[in-house]
Amino acid sequence: MSEIAKETYQTVGEPLLKDPKMHVRNTNVFYGEKQAIFDVNLDIGKNQVISMIGPSGCGKSTFLRCLNRMNDTIDICRVTGQLMLDDLDIYNKKIDVVELRARVGMVFQKPNPFPKSIYENVAYGARIHGLTDNKVELDELVEKSLRRCGLWKEVKERLDEPATGLSGGQQQRLCIARAIAVNPEVILMDEPCSALDPIATATVEELIHELSENFTICIVTHSMQQAARVSQRTAYFHLGKLIEVNDTSAVFTNPKHKLTEEYITGRIG
Amino acid sequence: MTNSVSISEKRTARLAKRHRAESRFKWFGRLSIGFGLACVLFLFTDIISKGIGAFTQTYINIEVTFDEDKLGINQSSSEKEIKAASFGSFFKKSLREQNPDVTGRRDKRALYALFTSDAPLILRDMVLADPTILGTTQTVSMIADDDFDTYYKHSYGRDLEEGEIIGRLSDFQISMVEKYVEAGVVEKRFNTILFSNADSREPELAGIRGAVMGSILTLFVTLILSFPIAVATAIYLEEFAPKNKITDFIEVNINNLAAVPSVIFGLLGLAVFINFFGMPRSVPLVGGFVLTLMTLPTIIISSRAAIKAVPPSIRDAALGMGASKVQTVVHHVLPLAMPGMLTGTIIGMAQALGETAPLLMIGMVAFIVDAPATVTDAATVLPVQIFLWSDSPERAFVEKTSAAIMVLLAFLIFMNSLAVWLRKRLERRW
Numbered sequence: 001m002s003e004i005a006k007e008t009y010q011t012v013g014e015p016l017l018k019d020p021k022m023h024v025r026n027t028n029v030f031y032g033e034k035q036a037i038f039d040v041n042l043d044i045g046k047n048q049v050i051s052m053i054g055p056s057g058c059g060k061s062t063f064l065r066c067l068n069r070m071n072d073t074i075d076i077c078r079v080t081g082q083l084m085l086d087d088l089d090i091y092n093k094k095i096d097v098v099e100l101r102a103r104v105g106m107v108f109q110k111p112n113p114f115p116k117s118i119y120e121n122v123a124y125g126a127r128i129h130g131l132t133d134n135k136v137e138l139d140e141l142v143e144k145s146l147r148r149c150g151l152w153k154e155v156k157e158r159l160d161e162p163a164t165g166l167s168g169g170q171q172q173r174l175c176i177a178r179a180i181a182v183n184p185e186v187i188l189m190d191e192p193c194s195a196l197d198p199i200a201t202a203t204v205e206e207l208i209h210e211l212s213e214n215f216t217i218c219i220v221t222h223s224m225q226q227a228a229r230v231s232q233r234t235a236y237f238h239l240g241k242l243i244e245v246n247d248t249s250a251v252f253t254n255p256k257h258k259l260t261e262e263y264i265t266g267r268i269g
Numbered sequence: 270m271t272n273s274v275s276i277s278e279k280r281t282a283r284l285a286k287r288h289r290a291e292s293r294f295k296w297f298g299r300l301s302i303g304f305g306l307a308c309v310l311f312l313f314t315d316i317i318s319k320g321i322g323a324f325t326q327t328y329i330n331i332e333v334t335f336d337e338d339k340l341g342i343n344q345s346s347s348e349k350e351i352k353a354a355s356f357g358s359f360f361k362k363s364l365r366e367q368n369p370d371v372t373g374r375r376d377k378r379a380l381y382a383l384f385t386s387d388a389p390l391i392l393r394d395m396v397l398a399d400p401t402i403l404g405t406t407q408t409v410s411m412i413a414d415d416d417f418d419t420y421y422k423h424s425y426g427r428d429l430e431e432g433e434i435i436g437r438l439s440d441f442q443i444s445m446v447e448k449y450v451e452a453g454v455v456e457k458r459f460n461t462i463l464f465s466n467a468d469s470r471e472p473e474l475a476g477i478r479g480a481v482m483g484s485i486l487t488l489f490v491t492l493i494l495s496f497p498i499a500v501a502t503a504i505y506l507e508e509f510a511p512k513n514k515i516t517d518f519i520e521v522n523i524n525n526l527a528a529v530p531s532v533i534f535g536l537l538g539l540a541v542f543i544n545f546f547g548m549p550r551s552v553p554l555v556g557g558f559v560l561t562l563m564t565l566p567t568i569i570i571s572s573r574a575a576i577k578a579v580p581p582s583i584r585d586a587a588l589g590m591g592a593s594k595v596q597t598v599v600h601h602v603l604p605l606a607m608p609g610m611l612t613g614t615i616i617g618m619a620q621a622l623g624e625t626a627p628l629l630m631i632g633m634v635a636f637i638v639d640a641p642a643t644v645t646d647a648a649t650v651l652p653v654q655i656f657l658w659s660d661s662p663e664r665a666f667v668e669k670t671s672a673a674i675m676v677l678l679a680f681l682i683f684m685n686s687l688a689v690w691l692r693k694r695l696e697r698r699w
Binding site: 068070073075097098099100101102105106107108110112113114115124125128129175178179182 | 511512580582583584585586587588589590591592593596600601604605
């Protein structure tokens with residue numbers, strides 16, 4: 001334990017980038033007395049997909065939820081350090097989380113559509129942020145968002161039906177459509193495919209790939225294959241520490257750190 | 270080999286034992302339900318058999334000649350003059366003329382007593398409604414006195430058992446009843462008085478309208494106060510309040526309040542609303558305040574449970590979209606929690622409907638002959654009416670009591686079915 005701490009105080013690989021979309025410096029996260037994230041430094045590149053991998057409980061989801069302050073909902077959670085979205089200090093007391101979350105959208109592990117109609121699900125963000133002025137614009141936005149997620153053909157006949165009646169994969173793509181409808185800059189995805197079957201997973205991965213042209217995407221995943229398939233960079237977390245960050249191909253073919261190597265070769269995790 | 274055989278035997282023996290335990294448990298459950306149903310059945314048969322009589326009322330059709338001279342009024346008399354006319358002695362005179370064989374003060378009085386004491390008022394109202402009947406002879410369906418009514422409904426034409434008490438009618442009165450019945454002028458009709466009149470000292474004139482109105486007004490006040498307050502409390506405690514010692518303390522106290530005897534809320538209402546704030550006694554407004562105090566914990570607890578049952582993933586989804594806390598609650602949590610909240614509210618209301626003790630404390634036990642029209646009119650409520658009637662000596666009030674219980678039960682069954690229906694209906698949406 002202490003050996004790991006000494007060894008990994010400095011993240012190996014290339015955690016920092018030129019001109020990043022988000023940058024995270026000296027970030028620690030505490031749940032009450034317990035520290036969950038130790039001194040993480042990481043840059044997230046613009047219009048790139050970065051995946052976070054690591055064994056269960058390593059803090060990758062906690063880290064992800066720091067990026068749009070979803071950890072605020074947990075009373076005992078405390079975040080220190082500097083997290084920036086462009087020039088915006090995410091943890092500045094003065095900023096409005098509503099605005100932040102409109103810029104940094106999120107897709108969750110389990111598909112969680114609202115128990116409303118398919119249309120209402122996609123329109124919700126636009127409604128609360130006042131993005132459209134009339135019904136026509138809203139209809140267009142809904143159609144555009146659904147098209148980008150490849151869901152339009154499947155649901156255009158039944159936009160008024162409950163979203164909960166869709167299949168798991170469709171629900172997850174609907175959640176992605178809902179997230180992109182407000183045109184965020186960054187999309188956080190917390191194991192978006194872990195509740196889906198392989199075919200639905202392939203569809204969602206394809207979608208992530210397409211979305212990365214316009215959005216910065218951070219994806220937490222348990223599947224190393226998925227990380228390898230969808231992301232340009234990969235960050236490996238272990239027991240709350242960011243062990244190694246590098247280009248995905250470099251991490252998987254030539255891991256620099258012993259722990260990373262053990263994880264990707266299946267010896268731990 | 271032997272070993273494995275013995276193990277499978279053991280397992281079989283075990284299985285039989287387990288099956289026995291299961292069927293024992295099932296039967297125990299069935300017996301419990303059977304016992305419960307038997308109790309309910311007994312209660313219902315008892316109440317219905319006792320109370321069914323109250324839904325009919327005996328009327329005596331008598332001929333009344335509205336003689337202008339005897340009344341001292343004519344068709345051109347003003348309303349005031351008609352009201353001042355002596356219908357009491359007129360009615361008695363008519364009865365004496367119809368029964369010339371009744372002589373002697375006591376018999377005459379016994380004859381008058383067969384009719385409701387409101388008979389003169391009924392005749393007066395007829396004249397007031399239509400003065401042209403003056404000078405004509407009309408057949409009037411006169412309400413029979415409760416003693417007549419009870420005797421006719423329960424004892425007349427039946428072989429009486431030795432020593433059976435048949436009410437307060439004297440032998441002379443019984444002979445008069447028989448005379449009327451033989452003349453074919455006595456009839457039983459559906460008792461509309463029960464639903465159109467408020468309380469009265471005379472059982473044949475007593476109805477539950479006042480109590481029902483009082484209950485409705487009281488529950489109305491209770492509902493419009495307790496539902497918003499309880500829902501706001503539940504939402505704040507569940508969604509906004511920090512989890513600390515103060516909120517823990519509040520939670521313990523709310524749970525405690527739910528278990529406080531209702532009579533204490535009555536005393537509190539008496540001390541605070543009536544003595545301190547000087548509100549009037551016996552009014553539905555104060556009754557509603559007191560019942561609000563009493564139902565708040567019930568609704569808060571069920572609303573909190575309903576909010577807790579909303580999956581956190583829905584909140585995450587809304588917050589992740591950039592909805593504010595309030596938007597999350599109003600757009601997503603509340604609609605999903607609403608069926609549970611409404612169920613809790615209706616159960617709380619049903620409880621409040623059946624509540625008696627706290628209302629006794631604030632004076633809603635008064636004898637009130639007018640049905641209340643507003644929340645500041647003196648009133649009583651159904652369960653208190655039942656309590657009052659059950660205490661009355663007249664035999665007719667026994668069946669009125671049961672009838673009022675039947676009405677109260679009907680209300681309760683209606684409200685509880687509404688709760689079930691509402692929940693099914695709202696939950697079915699998605």
